[in-house]
Amino acid sequence: MPENEWSDPRLPEPLEWSQPHHDPPPGRGRALLAAAVVVLVLLAAGGIAWRLMSNRSATPVAEPSAPPPTAEQTALPCPEPKLRVAAAPEIAPVIQKAATGLSRAGQRCSEVAVQATEPGAVLAAAPQPDVWVPSSSVWLAAAKSRGATYTTAGGPLAWSPLVIAGPEAIGSLFAPNGAPSWSTLVQGAIQKRLPAVRMPDATTTTTGLLSVFALGQATARTNPDAGIAQLQALTLRSRLESAAADPAALLRQMAAETEQTAATYQVGVFPTTEQQFLAYQKADHAVRIVGGAPADGQVDADYPYAVRKGAPADLSARLREAITTQALTEAGFRPVATKGALRPPADPAALFDAARQWSAYQSVAFQVLLLIDASGSMNEKITDRAGRSVTKASLLRESGASAAQLFGDDTSLGMWFFGTPSANSPAHTEEVPFGGLDASADGKTRRDQLAAKIGGYKPVANSGTPLYQTVLDGVTEMRERAAPGTATVVVVLTDGSDGGTRFKMSDADFLKRLTAGADPARPVPVIAVGYGPGANMPALQGMAKATGGRAIAAKNPADLAAGIAAAFLAAHGS
Incomplete structure (x- = not known):
């Protein structure tokens, strides 16, 4: 058959299929x-x-x-x-x-x-x-x-249900009381309690595809907002040691190790099928594994x-x-489906869209400047999804505190607040100096600084909104930092329009100044989140289009968290 048949351009050249060899009889x-x-x-x-x-x-x-x-x-x-x-x-x-x-x-x-x-x-x-x-x-x-x-x-x-597995020595970290879950895996990755978390390729393997589906279902059950659920699922994605691991290869790696080999435990945690899990256990290797079906998202490979x-x-x-059924069960497969297992959607588009988003998550180093509106309108009261009477600022504090944990370790970040409480106030103040997220600054990591600053966020009453000047300054600074092999973005969140300050300028003047210093070789897209019905979405769309970014409308003031989630997803190329 032609050489290119049954080939995948991403795969190495196939091997010849050799037939068994037998010695010839004498004389022949x-x-x-x-x-x-x-x-x-x-x-x-x-x-x-x-x-x-x-x-x-x-x-x-x-x-x-x-x-x-x-x-x-x-x-x-x-x-x-x-x-x-x-x-x-x-x-x-x-x-x-x-x-x-x-x-x-x-x-x-x-x-x-x-x-x-x-x-x-x-x-x-x-x-x-x-x-x-x-x-x-x-x-x-x-x-x-x-x-x-x-x-x-x-x-x-x-059938064979998916299980979360790892070396027995770290079982208590991902499967407390012998019960693993997707949420425990996410928290273990965020808190760096696990040596590594690996997942198979979600676009080519069933284990990867169904793991992303089950993880999404688990986060959706604990978060009524779809954006936040996506964001939490991608938190795990941002912390993966590998997003294209082969569970069979990981099991082979552990099988070749001994109990004294510390490197074994760096294999970390990964999803696999129960059949592969049982086959490893049955072989009684020196390094034992533990695990099981995740309690918050069981799903079958069929x-x-x-x-x-x-x-x-x-x-x-x-x-x-x-x-025969006997041959299959002897090999570790189940003859019936798992009771209560999640059913994948009938339309495969839903599954594969999530898998592509997962796989498209950029693993390059990120440079992010957060611009947070601190004008007086952020003190306005609203009703959140739970029916509470809260302010926009309080929702930002709640959402931002968790968002601080969502950026990967290879992120460099800075944060400004913008607003003018007096006529002579600067357009913005630097709250977190730019630098590596997990690098120390003033005795604590920048990640901890970010969480603390957002947690203490208090807009000043009657402050103006120098939106345009802040965006211009932010983009100018990040253009100087743009470098090959990095993704450099400016994320701005505002609930209003440019105005009420000595920095006010027309839309045309702003866009002219914004595009004047653009360098195609050093792009700095603006991801603009319009928070609430008072946000000037045409202006945000204009700055996003001019820089190759994206404008996101969080129309309901209670959807601030979803807006932050959307900005995060957009910044990571999902």
Whole structure:
């Protein structure tokens, strides 16, 4: 088959699928050697063996021993397989064993070729397999949306719930009382109580995709505001040691270690399937792992047997029948779904949009300048979502205190308050000097300083709003700091319009001055959050457009937290 078939441009070159070797009988050595040379030439010229991808997304499946072929059979190349099967790596060995069992005695070449590969790689492959056993039915829905036609007969072959796992030595940190949860994982990452947290690729693996879904569901249950729920989920994303880890590789790494190897525990915590978890435990390695299904978001990987339109019907049916429940349960899979497990949405777009947002989170170093409106209007009373009578300022204090924990360790940050309590007041004051977020300043980290300053935020009554001058000054300062390999942004939050100060200027004058010093090689986008119905959204949209940023309307004054969350998401390229 053509060299580029069944290949993913992101993956290494696939390996040749080698057939078992058997020594020739006496007296036949020369003839078979000549035949072997011919076979090698044919293989090199035509690439007739079906290739198997060998990396974290696709690995060859070890084929069980079959009856030894005759010498004549050994001298002949195998024909193309009649049925090509792609299966999730963890279930592929079971599928391969069933496929081998279909071969007749003395038959060297199997009619079925099984490829172990992650679902995302299959989804992007051309041509598609005849039979596909992904690790979740959501991949079939995604394939259907792309025009691929698969049919399933009956329910999935098996199920395996996702678990949060890690070395036993740190079990109390992520699974107190033996009960892990997504919320505990988030808090452990924020408070740096865990050596590392790793997640699989959410766009190519089922474990990654369903983990992001379950994490989002868990944060949504504890936060009525969707923006805050997203923000909390992405807090974990910002603290990951890796967002494209391979759980099987992590388990292999631990299996190779000893109890005395401290580096083992740096593997940290990661989601995997129960089947992989149990297989590791069953092997009784020196370094033990603990874990379980997260209490606040259980979700199953399920394994449908899907047949492509036009595939050999009889052979695919015989293979399906050969995959027994006993073989699957012996391999660590469940014969039924987990009671109470989350059901992924029927429309795959919801899942994959969240996965893309997760994956698009920028891991580059961030430089952020926060500009917070401290004018008198921020003291106005409003009614929050819980029906409390509060001020805009008090909501900012509540939201900002938690927001201080959401920036990654590679962030440099500064914060200004802007407002003019008197005619001669400056346009803004520096509350947190710019620098590394976790670097020490005045005896405490800048992160702690940020939380303390926001916690003590008190707008001055009757203060004017020098919005335009503050934005100009902020952008000018950050343009000097912009550097290759960093994302430099200005985040401004205001509930009003420019005015009431000696710094007032027209919209046209402001935009002219804002764009005058722009350098395409050193962009500094403005992310502007308009807080409440009094915010001048046209002005905020103008400054965002002029700098390549984004304007966000938090129309309900009680939605301040959502506005901050939206700004955070926008700043991180989500």
